[in-house]
Amino acid sequence: MTDAxxxxxxxxxxxxxxxxVTVSYSGKQAxxxxxxxxxxxxxxxxxxxxxxxxxxxLRCLNRMNDTIEGAKVGxxxxxxxxxxNDKSIDPVVLRASVGMVFxxxxxxxxxxxxxxxxxxxxxxxxxxxxxxxxxxENALHKAGLWAxxxxxxxxxxxxxxxxxxxxLVIARAIAVNPEVILMDEPCSALDPIATARIEELIDExxxxxCIIIVTHSMQQAARVSQQTAFFHMGNLVEYGPTEDIFTNPxxxxxxxxxxxxxx
Amino acid sequence: xxxxxxxxxxxxxxxxxxxxxxxxxxxxxxxxxxxxAAAVGILIVLLxxxxxxxxxxxxxNELELTVDLEREVIDPLGDGxxxxxxxxxxxxxxxxxxxxxxxxxxxxxxxxxxxxxYTALNATRLMDEVLENPGLIGSRHVFTMxxxxxxxxxxKGLLVxxxxxxxxxALSLSVEGDAVTVRSSATDFRDLAGEFARTLRARAxxxxxxxxxxxxxxxxxxxxxxxxxxxxxELNRRRALDIRATLERDAGPLALDASLPSVLVEVDGRAVxxxxxxxxxxxxxxxxxxxxxxxxxxSDWTLYVIDTPAERRRVSDQLIVWTRALEAxxxxxxxxxxxxxxxxDSREPELAGVKGALFGSILTMIxxxxxxxxxxxxTALYLEEYAPKNRFTALIEVNINNLxxxxxxxxxxxxxxxxINAFGLPRSAPLVGGxxxxxxxxxxxxxxxxAALKAVPQSIRQAALAVxxxxxxxxxxxxxxxxxxxxxxxxxxxxxxxxxxxxxxxMIGMVAFIADAPTxxxxxxxxxxxxxxxxxxxxxxxxxxxxxxxTAAAILVLLALMIGxxxxxxxxxxxxxxxx
Numbered sequence: 001m002t003d004a005x006x007x008x009x010x011x012x013x014x015x016x017x018x019x020x021v022t023v024s025y026s027g028k029q030a031x032x033x034x035x036x037x038x039x040x041x042x043x044x045x046x047x048x049x050x051x052x053x054x055x056x057x058l059r060c061l062n063r064m065n066d067t068i069e070g071a072k073v074g075x076x077x078x079x080x081x082x083x084x085n086d087k088s089i090d091p092v093v094l095r096a097s098v099g100m101v102f103x104x105x106x107x108x109x110x111x112x113x114x115x116x117x118x119x120x121x122x123x124x125x126x127x128x129x130x131x132x133x134x135x136x137e138n139a140l141h142k143a144g145l146w147a148x149x150x151x152x153x154x155x156x157x158x159x160x161x162x163x164x165x166x167x168l169v170i171a172r173a174i175a176v177n178p179e180v181i182l183m184d185e186p187c188s189a190l191d192p193i194a195t196a197r198i199e200e201l202i203d204e205x206x207x208x209x210c211i212i213i214v215t216h217s218m219q220q221a222a223r224v225s226q227q228t229a230f231f232h233m234g235n236l237v238e239y240g241p242t243e244d245i246f247t248n249p250x251x252x253x254x255x256x257x258x259x260x261x262x263x
Numbered sequence: 264x265x266x267x268x269x270x271x272x273x274x275x276x277x278x279x280x281x282x283x284x285x286x287x288x289x290x291x292x293x294x295x296x297x298x299x300a301a302a303v304g305i306l307i308v309l310l311x312x313x314x315x316x317x318x319x320x321x322x323x324n325e326l327e328l329t330v331d332l333e334r335e336v337i338d339p340l341g342d343g344x345x346x347x348x349x350x351x352x353x354x355x356x357x358x359x360x361x362x363x364x365x366x367x368x369x370x371x372x373x374x375x376x377x378x379x380x381y382t383a384l385n386a387t388r389l390m391d392e393v394l395e396n397p398g399l400i401g402s403r404h405v406f407t408m409x410x411x412x413x414x415x416x417x418x419k420g421l422l423v424x425x426x427x428x429x430x431x432x433a434l435s436l437s438v439e440g441d442a443v444t445v446r447s448s449a450t451d452f453r454d455l456a457g458e459f460a461r462t463l464r465a466r467a468x469x470x471x472x473x474x475x476x477x478x479x480x481x482x483x484x485x486x487x488x489x490x491x492x493x494x495x496x497e498l499n500r501r502r503a504l505d506i507r508a509t510l511e512r513d514a515g516p517l518a519l520d521a522s523l524p525s526v527l528v529e530v531d532g533r534a535v536x537x538x539x540x541x542x543x544x545x546x547x548x549x550x551x552x553x554x555x556x557x558x559x560x561x562s563d564w565t566l567y568v569i570d571t572p573a574e575r576r577r578v579s580d581q582l583i584v585w586t587r588a589l590e591a592x593x594x595x596x597x598x599x600x601x602x603x604x605x606x607x608d609s610r611e612p613e614l615a616g617v618k619g620a621l622f623g624s625i626l627t628m629i630x631x632x633x634x635x636x637x638x639x640x641x642t643a644l645y646l647e648e649y650a651p652k653n654r655f656t657a658l659i660e661v662n663i664n665n666l667x668x669x670x671x672x673x674x675x676x677x678x679x680x681x682x683i684n685a686f687g688l689p690r691s692a693p694l695v696g697g698x699x700x701x702x703x704x705x706x707x708x709x710x711x712x713x714a715a716l717k718a719v720p721q722s723i724r725q726a727a728l729a730v731x732x733x734x735x736x737x738x739x740x741x742x743x744x745x746x747x748x749x750x751x752x753x754x755x756x757x758x759x760x761x762x763x764x765x766x767x768x769x770m771i772g773m774v775a776f777i778a779d780a781p782t783x784x785x786x787x788x789x790x791x792x793x794x795x796x797x798x799x800x801x802x803x804x805x806x807x808x809x810x811x812x813x814t815a816a817a818i819l820v821l822l823a824l825m826i827g828x829x830x831x832x833x834x835x836x837x838x839x840x841x842x843x
Contacts, residue, residue, distance in 0.1 A: 096731035106722035119730040
């Protein structure tokens with residue numbers, strides 16, 4: 001952990017606020033009345049056993065649930081005070097400001113350059129080729145990939161190693177300059193060295209973005225996050241500074257989970 | 264080593280089955296290998312039979328006649344106008360050129376025979392040449408036309424069994440009225456006479472055996488049937504007796520009739536067909552088929568035997584003699600069969616070509632591609648990427664799958680009812696054919712496209728959506744390009760199937776005999792046409808034997824077309840794949 005001892009949530013502004021968010025898939029409720037405040041410029045980890053609703057909640061934040069047939073989202077979800085489930089909010093606009101990184105690296109089967117440039121291109125963020133080059137280079141720098149790929153930007157993104165692919169995907173997400181980055185178990189398909197590299201990167205990105213990460217690894221949550229939320233059976237059981245959750249859990253279910261009694 | 268006893272029962276159990284497992288694997292591999300070998304073998308047999316059957320059709324024997332294009336014959340009005348030239352007597356021009364080759368042919372019947380060396384349709388071809396190049400009027404012009412189909416087959420050795428025998432003696436011909444006496448200084452005809460005598464004896468024996476069988480069967484019967492059989496038996500016996508009597512007559516000549524092979528003697532521009540061979544084996548009598556002058560002791564002559572008896576072939580000795588004479592004079596030459604590609608269908612095999620069907624196929628496929636591929640791909644895209652999954656879409660999906668299994672002739676009926684009767688589109692036109700084949704191909708294209716879209720990983724869609732791409736951008740930037748190779752493959756399979764389809768086209772009148780190729784342009788879509796598989800079907804039904812080879816040749820052309828089509832598809836697929 002870093003030297004920050006007190007709860008950063010007290011100092012940092014609230015970025016994402018959820019009130020009584022419920023999600024059901026074809027009538028089957030997957031998430032029950034989740035209310036949570038997530039601060040900006042920090043890493044918030046969602047932990048919990050499989051099927052607890054943490055990924056479902058994550059997908060609410062960029063409305064990826066819209067693409068799932070039969071999914072219904074209720075309650076209130078705001079980013080910077082703006083209701084995102086509002087009819088007036090276009091999911092395309094929302095997703096441009098809420099980037100997402102998936103469990104398995106999923107670069108487009110295009111060149112490294114085109115992978116990163118795709119978002120800026122469709123959103124029209126660059127007016128000229130040099131401008132686009134700059135955005136791409138910046139994003140790759142931020143994702144810590146520039147040194148490794150600067151000489152082979154035209155190579156296919158799929159030719160990279162798994163860890164590099166995941167960093168490429170992160171570069172692709174930050175190329176459109178989002179405010180929030182969602183990560184759905186970003187390291188579960190990677191080896192420990194690549195995982196360490198990604199965690200390092202997450203720690204660096206924290207300075208500029210609100211990062212929300214779903215993870216199965218409690219060590220990872222402890223290493224990278226400032227806040228941790230524990231989900232169980234569709235409920236948000238406990239939420240607080242990571243330190244407190246791991247050293248002094250209030251709920252017995254949290255305690256059982258982090259001590260390895262189930263999950 | 265303490266745990267060895269624990270493992271050994273498992274090991275022994277495993278190793279007990281091991282042999283059986285490996286044998287099963289070996290059997291399976293052997294079966295697979297055998298299947299592949301069988302498939303390759305069948306393919307080789309098929310291809311070699313088509314190729315060997317079709318190759319003769321790629322060459323043709325052509326007559327090169329010097330024709331005298333006299334102005335008064337081909338330009339009756341004398342003004343050189345198209346109207347006048349169209350009334351010209353081109354048949355007469357060709358006929359006089361043939362008569363110039365064989366001036367001794369005078370009798371009406373013989374002349375008609377002579378003119379059957381080529382088809383009368385060539386007069387039209389000569390007219391077209393003159394119309395195209397009016398400078399030919401009044402000149403002597405070398406006109407090339409294909410030899411009549413049967414004689415073409417004869418020269419290719421496909422019509423009759425024949426042989427040329429060695430001769431030892433010098434040949435003399437002496438003429439007494441109509442009859443010719445052929446004399447060789449050696450016994451050159453003796454072997455032939457002996458051979459024919461054996462043939463006749465065998466024939467007599469066969470007749471007697473048949474007579475005995477008939478008589479035996481008649482014994483158990485009574486009434487008219489028995490009487491008829493006994494009568495036939497008696498007839499056979501008499502015929503056998505006749506044959507034997509002729510053969511046994513001492514020193515009598517052996518008569519050659521239409522049931523025996525033809526024997527031709529060719530010497531110094533003359534040809535004689537033998538009618539009998541004398542017992543000495545050196546003398547024979549016959550009649551002139553070519554020339555009429557006697558010859559004295561020439562050692563350079565040919566004894567030519569056509570083993571297929573005259574009664575069992577379509578061309579007479581006379582036509583064969585003329586053909587051989589023209590070939591010897593260098594008037595006939597073998598060349599690549601340009602008629603096969605430059606002409607549309609014709610009643611005469613030597614002029615029939617695949618051009619009309621080829622153009623018809625191309626026009627039809629243009630319609631089919633432009634209609635079925637876009638509609639099919641976009642239907643699949645909508646159903647797969649946009650449509651909600653409910654009862655209605657499920658019903659549509661089931662129906663599309665069912666349509667793929669509907670017999671193609673049903674689509675032909677639908678085309679007849681809708682496109683021709685209801686919409687009033689022209690019959691036999693590539694437009695209607697293409698529309699009907701589109702209907703047939705659509706389900707295949709849709710199913711193939713949906714399968715290709717389903718095979719695109721969901722993660723790519725999520726990745727694009729998460730960056731902020733709209734659904735349509737996701738589909739067109741990522742999903743469709745990834746699915747393109749699969750879509751192409753499926754579409755090509757459907758289109759190749761359509762290209763080989765005959766049944767639905769029967770219904771809309773594309774099986775008609777069409778002697779003109781449609782133009783390769785916009786107006787060609789509504790002109791009457793036929794397509795390659797229909798042409799193959801029509802030719803396979805042709806009465807003339809020359810159509811046999813042309814059918815195989817047309818199959819080869821269709822196969823080449825298919826291979827070209829598939830090669831294009833593979834090329835396009837590679838290009839699409841390389842872009843990624």
